[in-house]
Amino acid sequence: MINITLPDGAVRQYEKGTTVLDIAKSISEGLARKVLAAEVNGQVWDTTRAINEDASLKLLTWNDQEGKNTFWHSSAHLMAEAVETIFPNVKFWVGPPVDNGFYYDMDLGDKKMNEDDLIALEKKMNELAKKNSEYQRKEMSKADAEKYFTEKGDEYKLDLLSNLKDGEITFYTQGNFTDLCRGPHIPNTSFIKAIKLTSIAGAYWKGDEKNKMLTRVYGVTYPSQKELDEYLLMLEEAKKRDHRKLGKELSIYTMDDDVGQGLILWMPNGTVIIEELEKLAKETEQAAGYKRVVTPHIAKKTCTSPVGICLIMQTACIHQWKWTERNII
Ligand SMILES: [Zn+2]
Known part of the structure; x- marks a missing residue:
């Protein structure tokens, strides 16, 4: 026992x-x-x-971050299984979970993936998920693993293997897909009830621009359609509130390459907002017994005082707080 x-x-x-x-x-x-x-x-x-x-x-x-990560990483395996059905000669690099979902980097050879492929892949993933395939773990010796990927001609997994030792090599298989992976994974594919592949991007192998550009496919999955719908709605709502969109629509700010990329020119509507916020900041500070100071926005690199912090609305508050604190001490 x-x-x-x-x-x-x-x-x-x-x-x-x-x-x-x-x-x-x-x-x-x-x-x-x-x-x-x-x-x-x-x-x-x-x-x-x-x-x-x-x-x-x-x-x-699902309520634990590690639970979600396991769910999303397992979804990357499911996506890889679907990709193999449409792009049979694909080679995979890594497929980790991310903040909201997962991605998998892959080498599609001379093939390209487009938005229509994402729809076909989602459909295939839904089909495969319903098969209730277990994620089966198998330990393998390094020699056997090297033989397997050498025969497959998979230089990516051979590269991953080169950093592993005997005794730490595991393979996982679900349905018709087998991958070198340390795991863990969810028990079976039927847990994945709702799937959305969100985007395709290019990603250099190992993040090095001298290496080949791989195809990165992002996706997100949920244990229920309701949760996925809620997430997608939240994304839509966030888009509507994107400061780049609102800034333009409400004539709050603009930018001009002659002035400098990313440098904000506040228009009258934006300036009113700044002034109102400053007014509120002053009133709040005064009510709390603070006195305002003015410091330069730049300082020597070696300076340990907080004058280097320059956030338009918070400058005075941050500086003053530090100033007060330092003087009290
Ligand atoms: Zn895995």
Whole structure:
């Protein structure tokens, strides 16, 4: 038997070799359906891996960042499976989760991907997700892994392998797609209920402009269509409030290359906003007993005083606070 310590300190006993999923089920069937991954002794694991020794365990769901990351990274694998059906000679580099979703960098050879391909890929991913394919983990020796990718002619995965040692090489397979990956992944593809591929971009291999330009496809997935719809709506709303759009529409500011790129020229409407905010700042400072000071906007690089901080609205407040603090001390 092994002892499993849960986050609340409770210790439960299980047979050696019990999986995270078995433990989740023993707590509640409902919870087991939501578990995406787990932290086992501080490391994020697949829920299907067997635990063979005493361990601390934290189950990860969509509400945990690591749970989301696992979900999105697994979605990158699903996207790669779909890409292989449309671009059979594709070679993959890496496919990490990002703040809102995931991407996968790939070499499409002489092929190009366009917006229509994204729609076809989404459709394929939805089809593949419904197949309920498990993400199966397999450990492999470095020699066998090198042989596999040499035969495939995959210089990208061979490059990744060159940095790995025997004993730390794992492959994951879901459906018809196999990838070199340390994991973890969600239990199976059916967790992915809503899919949106958002954009295609170019990305130099390893971020070096001397290297080949790969194709990067971004996407986002959710455990329900409702959550994806809400996210897409939020993006739309954010676009409407983009300062570049509003600045122009409301005649708040403009820029002129003769003055300098990115240098803002405040128009009358924008100037009114600045003045009103300054007025509010002054009133608030006065009410709190602060006295205003004026400092230069630039200073020597070696200067340790805060005069180098120049934020149009906050200059006086920041400087004054520091000034007061320094003088009190
Ligand atoms: Zn992976």
